Amino acid sequence: MLEIAVSARLGTFTVDARLSCETDGIVAFFGRSGAGKTSLVNILAGLVKPDRGRIAVNGDVLFDSARGIDLVPERRRLGYVFQEGRLFPHLSVRRNLMYGYSRAPKSALNLSLDQVVDLLGLAALLGRRPRDLSGGEKQRVALGRALLANPRLLLMDEPLAALDQQRKDEVLPFIERLRDELGTPIVYVSHSMAEIVRLADTLVLISDGRVEAVGTVEDLTSRLDLRPLTGRYEAGAVISARVAGQDQDYALTELAFSGGRLQVPHVDAPLGTELRVRVRARDVSLALQPPKNISILNMIECEIQDVGEEEGPQVDLRLNAGGTAIWARVTRRSIAEMGLRRGTRVYALVKAVAIDRSSLGRVAGMRRFLAGSMAREPD
Amino acid sequence: MFELSALEREAIELSLRVAFWSVLISLPVALATAWLLARVEFPGKTLVNGLVHLPLVLPPVVVGYLLLLLLGRYGIVGRWLYEWFGIQLPFTWQGAALAAAVMAFPLVVRAMRLSLENVDRRLELAARTLGASPMDVFASVTLPLMAPGILVGAVLGFARSLGEFGATIVFASNIPGETRTLPLALYSLTQTADGEGPALRLAVISVVISLGALAASELMARRLHMQASA
Numbered sequence: 001m002l003e004i005a006v007s008a009r010l011g012t013f014t015v016d017a018r019l020s021c022e023t024d025g026i027v028a029f030f031g032r033s034g035a036g037k038t039s040l041v042n043i044l045a046g047l048v049k050p051d052r053g054r055i056a057v058n059g060d061v062l063f064d065s066a067r068g069i070d071l072v073p074e075r076r077r078l079g080y081v082f083q084e085g086r087l088f089p090h091l092s093v094r095r096n097l098m099y100g101y102s103r104a105p106k107s108a109l110n111l112s113l114d115q116v117v118d119l120l121g122l123a124a125l126l127g128r129r130p131r132d133l134s135g136g137e138k139q140r141v142a143l144g145r146a147l148l149a150n151p152r153l154l155l156m157d158e159p160l161a162a163l164d165q166q167r168k169d170e171v172l173p174f175i176e177r178l179r180d181e182l183g184t185p186i187v188y189v190s191h192s193m194a195e196i197v198r199l200a201d202t203l204v205l206i207s208d209g210r211v212e213a214v215g216t217v218e219d220l221t222s223r224l225d226l227r228p229l230t231g232r233y234e235a236g237a238v239i240s241a242r243v244a245g246q247d248q249d250y251a252l253t254e255l256a257f258s259g260g261r262l263q264v265p266h267v268d269a270p271l272g273t274e275l276r277v278r279v280r281a282r283d284v285s286l287a288l289q290p291p292k293n294i295s296i297l298n299m300i301e302c303e304i305q306d307v308g309e310e311e312g313p314q315v316d317l318r319l320n321a322g323g324t325a326i327w328a329r330v331t332r333r334s335i336a337e338m339g340l341r342r343g344t345r346v347y348a349l350v351k352a353v354a355i356d357r358s359s360l361g362r363v364a365g366m367r368r369f370l371a372g373s374m375a376r377e378p379d
Numbered sequence: 380m381f382e383l384s385a386l387e388r389e390a391i392e393l394s395l396r397v398a399f400w401s402v403l404i405s406l407p408v409a410l411a412t413a414w415l416l417a418r419v420e421f422p423g424k425t426l427v428n429g430l431v432h433l434p435l436v437l438p439p440v441v442v443g444y445l446l447l448l449l450l451g452r453y454g455i456v457g458r459w460l461y462e463w464f465g466i467q468l469p470f471t472w473q474g475a476a477l478a479a480a481v482m483a484f485p486l487v488v489r490a491m492r493l494s495l496e497n498v499d500r501r502l503e504l505a506a507r508t509l510g511a512s513p514m515d516v517f518a519s520v521t522l523p524l525m526a527p528g529i530l531v532g533a534v535l536g537f538a539r540s541l542g543e544f545g546a547t548i549v550f551a552s553n554i555p556g557e558t559r560t561l562p563l564a565l566y567s568l569t570q571t572a573d574g575e576g577p578a579l580r581l582a583v584i585s586v587v588i589s590l591g592a593l594a595a596s597e598l599m600a601r602r603l604h605m606q607a608s609a
Contacts, residue, residue, distance in 0.1 A: 073507040086505040100509035
């Protein structure tokens with residue numbers, strides 16, 4: 001359980017954040033750059049002192065201005081993975097890893113060096129110096145170092161932002177392993193919706209130093225009022241689905257969700273695995289009748305629930321597919337010519353190849369949210 | 380063929396001892412001062428900074444004279460030191476070491492301050508999040524990272540102390556076997572008839588010692604560098 005209610009003036013910027021959520025799996029702080037995500041994480045870690053408020057992790061109070069509590073960073077026991085790694089240049093990888101471990105209270109030690117080295121594939125790097133590591137390797141070591149301090153909560157501030165796509169793909173699976181195998185609660189800061197869909201269960205939308213909404217990734221990305229925050233280019237629906245079949249001949253995987261079935265490029269997961277799929281609005285076309293002789297494999301029957309009121313050439317529509325929200329972005333002209341309005345029955349066409357590995361994420365355990373006005377109890 | 384006379388040995392031994400103690404005295408004080416100047420904001424910082432650099436710009440003789448006023452047998456602090464502890468600094472080799480330390484101080488502080496300012500403070504914050512207290516961070520992160528700067532400071536201070544003349548002769552005088560270091564011995568020789576030969580020998584010895592110190596520091600720096608990057 002992560003409870004934050006703080007306000008802080010940092011120069012001309014003001015952070016006024018209120019948030020309360022369970023910390024199973026990964027909680028993502030999402031927002032544009034300059035929204036205050038890093039400031040909020042620094043406040044959590046004790047590196048920046050808020051003017052007033054309260055911070056508690058799993059009931060342990062880290063900061064409470066009313067009671068005069070302000071734990072120093074070294075006593076908060078929050079692992080922090082920085083964007084730039086921040087490995088100690090004068091220490092070997094092994095000694096970097098052991099830095100936090102040897103300083104953690106003995107009673108808190110659940111993870112050993114061997115376990116973490118194994119999990120993150122660091123065995124070959126132990127004798128090296130940070131300057132001899134690639135960007136991806138550095139972040140893996142930084143991850144291991146923070147983990148080995150055996151923290152109550154792991155804070156990751158855009159740990160992949162400084163890496164190119166290839167290095168990102170190299171580090172991402174390790175973060176997934178960490179989430180799935182260790183169950184260490186993680187706060188993950190990012191401005192990339194792709195990373196969040198892949199990793200996070202809970203989404204915290206941050207804008208202008210404030211928490212705008214807290215909820216499941218699926219719920220928040222389907223809300224029209226939050227669209228300015230979740231972003232236009234990245235806009236899309238996040239659908240919970242389950243692996244329902246594998247087509248070996250064509251290397252396709254069939255996913256079942258409440259609105260029907262989706263064929264996507266092969267996903268290496270056993271039948272029944274719960275997945276999260278992001279379908280971007282711009283990858284969805286609409287037809288009034290099911291078209292024939294067309295290469296698009298996925299045709300999902302749905303009803304138009306909402307038509308956006310944008311002025312520009314394109315408009316976002318929210319579709320209801322058996323209870324699941326799907327977004328489609330089409331031209332205003334198409335809307336006029338097809339006579340699309342609320343209640344129209346349409347077929348949503350989704351190219352299978354538009355859904356790639358980066359749009360898929362595994363679903364972790366149960367989640368529950370108790371955030372102020374945004375409180376929501378899913379299912 | 381180059382055998383040292385008793386007088387030369389005495390001067391060399393004394394010079395090394397004075398320089399060694401000078402560095403030893405100034406290192407911790409300079410470290411604290413460098414920290415203060417690089418990391419702490421306080422009123423009167425400019426004044427302190429100026430005071431630290433004063434020996435660099437004042438004629439050394441003036442520094443020696445001021446030391447005498449301050450720490451002399453009847454000086455402001457000196458009288459007190461003598462009456463309470465029986466400590467007398469002028470005309471002793473300890474006084475010579477102190478004079479050398481004061482003269483070398485700005486150089487040592489500068490080197491340390493520069494290296495301290497180059498230490499990435501974000502690394503220190505990272506260490507805090509990993510459970511290290513501020514003192515622990517200083518010992519395990521800051522100090523190792525500024526080690527090259529401390530080394531440079533020590534070598535500069537050592538070299539400066541070996542060459543110290545003006546402040547020493549005023550504050551500690553020119554007493555054979557007590558405060559007559561190499562430069563003072565050389566000076567004394569040039570004041571006597573047929574002292575030219577022995578003076579030249581001392582000059583050569585000075586060059587050799589200085590080069591030796593430089594070489595030693597180079598070696599240490601290389602080892603430090605290897606440690607930091609191997």
